[in-house]
Amino acid sequence: MLEVDRKSNASSNGDDKKKKTKKNKWKRWGFITSVIAVIVAVYLNPWRHSFNYSLLHDYICSEDTCESTDIIEECCCDYESINDINGEVLHPLLQELVKTPFFRYFKVKLWCDCLFWPDDGMCRLRDCSVCECPENEFPESFKMPSLSILAKDDPVCQEGKPEATVDRTLDAKSFRGWVEIDNPWTHDDETDNGEMTYVNLQLNPEHHTGYRGPSARRIWEAIYSEYCPRYAYGETCPEKKVLYKLISGLHSSISSHIAADYLIDEANYKWGSNLQLMRDRVLKHFDRVENLYFTFLFVLRAVTKAAAYLDQAEYDSGNHVEDLRAQSLIHQLVHDSKLQDACALPFNEAELWQGQGGPILRQQIQDQFRNISALMDCVGCEKCRLWGKLQVLGLATSLQILFSVDDQGNPDPHLQLQRNEVIALINLLNRLSESLIFVAKTRDNVAINSPANGLFHRQWGSSIADWWKKLSESN
Numbered sequence: 136m137l138e139v140d141r142k143s144n145a146s147s148n149g150d151d152k153k154k155k156t157k158k159n160k161w162k163r164w165g166f167i168t169s170v171i172a173v174i175v176a177v178y179l180n181p182w183r184h185s186f187n188y189s190l191l192h193d194y195i196c197s198e199d200t201c202e203s204t205d206i207i208e209e210c211c212c213d214y215e216s217i218n219d220i221n222g223e224v225l226h227p228l229l230q231e232l233v234k235t236p237f238f239r240y241f242k243v244k245l246w247c248d249c250l251f252w253p254d255d256g257m258c259r260l261r262d263c264s265v266c267e268c269p270e271n272e273f274p275e276s277f278k279m280p281s282l283s284i285l286a287k288d289d290p291v292c293q294e295g296k297p298e299a300t301v302d303r304t305l306d307a308k309s310f311r312g313w314v315e316i317d318n319p320w321t322h323d324d325e326t327d328n329g330e331m332t333y334v335n336l337q338l339n340p341e342h343h344t345g346y347r348g349p350s351a352r353r354i355w356e357a358i359y360s361e362y363c364p365r366y367a368y369g370e371t372c373p374e375k376k377v378l379y380k381l382i383s384g385l386h387s388s389i390s391s392h393i394a395a396d397y398l399i400d401e402a403n404y405k406w407g408s409n410l411q412l413m414r415d416r417v418l419k420h421f422d423r424v425e426n427l428y429f430t431f432l433f434v435l436r437a438v439t440k441a442a443a444y445l446d447q448a449e450y451d452s453g454n455h456v457e458d459l460r461a462q463s464l465i466h467q468l469v470h471d472s473k474l475q476d477a478c479a480l481p482f483n484e485a486e487l488w489q490g491q492g493g494p495i496l497r498q499q500i501q502d503q504f505r506n507i508s509a510l511m512d513c514v515g516c517e518k519c520r521l522w523g524k525l526q527v528l529g530l531a532t533s534l535q536i537l538f539s540v541d542d543q544g545n546p547d548p549h550l551q552l553q554r555n556e557v558i559a560l561i562n563l564l565n566r567l568s569e570s571l572i573f574v575a576k577t578r579d580n581v582a583i584n585s586p587a588n589g590l591f592h593r594q595w596g597s598s599i600a601d602w603w604k605k606l607s608e609s610n
């Protein structure tokens with residue numbers, strides 16, 4: 136019995152030990168799994184970047200650029216500076232500029248000619264359709280044949296230092312009259328005037344049109360699934376991120392304009408802001424807000440890079456006084472000293488296409504962008520199509536300014552822009568600038584229960600810390 140007892144004691148002692156070891160083992164595993172779960176949760180958490188736009192900062196101004204040149208303050212634009220400079224300088228200037236006759240008439244192929252699927256127009260409101268300009272309304276000078284351009288081998292074109300090409304892509308000598316050339320980043324043939332019509336943008340503001348449902352969804356789905364997929368976390372190729380961020384930023388901007396100018400009461404035709412929509416579609420998602428700022432800085436960089444070219448360009452709409460005003464506003468915009476101080480290099484394009492695969496990657500991304508531009512013909516609401524096309528052409532113009540190359544793959548020192556491209560570029564910058572203003576205005580009103588106010592961060596952060604402390608104590 137004793138023997139048995141001893142045995143049973145021994146065995147129960149052994150069992151206890153085994154149980155303890157087993158328990159410890161489980162505890163250890165539990166601990167390791169929990170640590171992994173925390174890391175995964177932190178890594179996948181879409182709000183892990185705080186609202187101070189650290190991601191944007193990393194992107195716009197990589198450490199390499201800043202450290203090597205030791206000009207961190209000059210080359211980086213932080214979120215607050217962008218808001219300040221936009222509110223004080225850019226937004227007021229752009230609002231004036233887009234009202235001038237030169238910038239308010241846009242040439243566009245409006246009819247729906249979808250390559251991918253037949254139009255299933257889902258537009259419900261009368262505000263969906265575009266009011267085209269009667270023949271006598273748009274400027275005579277816009278109808279005139281384009282001025283001839285100098286041949287590329289003309290001695291005038293050979294001036295300028297080749298080693299300075301990166302930042303002189305569009306120098307003052309580049310402007311030799313407006314030309315009609317096909318933009319390689321878009322699907323439309325911009326030289327085909329037969330299909331084009333003129334639209335007064337001031338009479339056709341971008342706002343809520345009621346366009347939604349399968350037609351609209353299919354376009355965004357096609358864009359994100361086929362032509363600019365969201366890159367995986369950890370993606371190191373910056374070029375692949377650029378396309379997605381540009382489109383997502385544009386999408387945020389479109390959503391902001393819908394929210395800012397919404398038909399709240401259809402029966403009484405009453406318009407106003409839709410804060411719920413703004414919150415759900417834009418403000419709740421940090422990445423979408425960041426991408427909006429990214430797109431704004433990207434386009435701003437294209438405008439500042441083309442400063443000398445834009446300064447030299449002819450703003451001729453036949454209304455001399457208004458044209459002088461347009462010229463002067465452009466001059467103020469591209470040479471504003473506050474802008475230079477706050478944000479000298481909004482985006483550093485020299486960082487891209489550096490690797491061996493650069494040219495192939497560039498071609499690939501250009502093809503993807505062309506497909507996105509072709510999808511604009513499938514937008515089943517005329518006004519949305521007008522603004523979709525204008526803004527995509529504005530992005531294409533920015534891409535053209537920042538990344539155009541000659542036959543040898545070197546930055547193209549003879550790049551010329553079309554009048555319509557410049558109109559699209561400035562109107563796009565104005566639309567993005569308006570979106571930034573609306574984000575800043577609504578952020579505080581609608582962020583109370585959202586992660587954006589930082590409270591969520593603190594609470595989430597402290598609950599993790601508590602949990603972590605408890606776990607460590609139990610071991």
Ligand SMILES: Cc1cc2nc3c(=O)[nH]c(=O)nc-3n(C[C@H](O)[C@H](O)[C@H](O)COP(=O)(O)OP(=O)(O)OC[C@H]3O[C@@H](n4cnc5c(N)ncnc54)[C@H](O)[C@@H]3O)c2cc1C
Nearest residue numbers: 342343344345346347351354355383386387393423519523
């Ligand atoms: C080119 C184009 C122009 C348009 N212009 C107008 C217009 O001027 N006026 C108007 O009233 N309607 C316009 N629309 C329709 C509008 O964009 C929406 O599609 C519509 O209001 C329905 O919205 P939704 O809630 O289904 O989400 P959508 O905005 O259609 O978004 C679809 C999906 O895309 C993802 N998504 C949303 N935003 C982003 C982002 N910023 N970044 C990454 N992913 C995102 C989400 O998963 C979302 O579910 C336009 C549509 C297109 C394609």
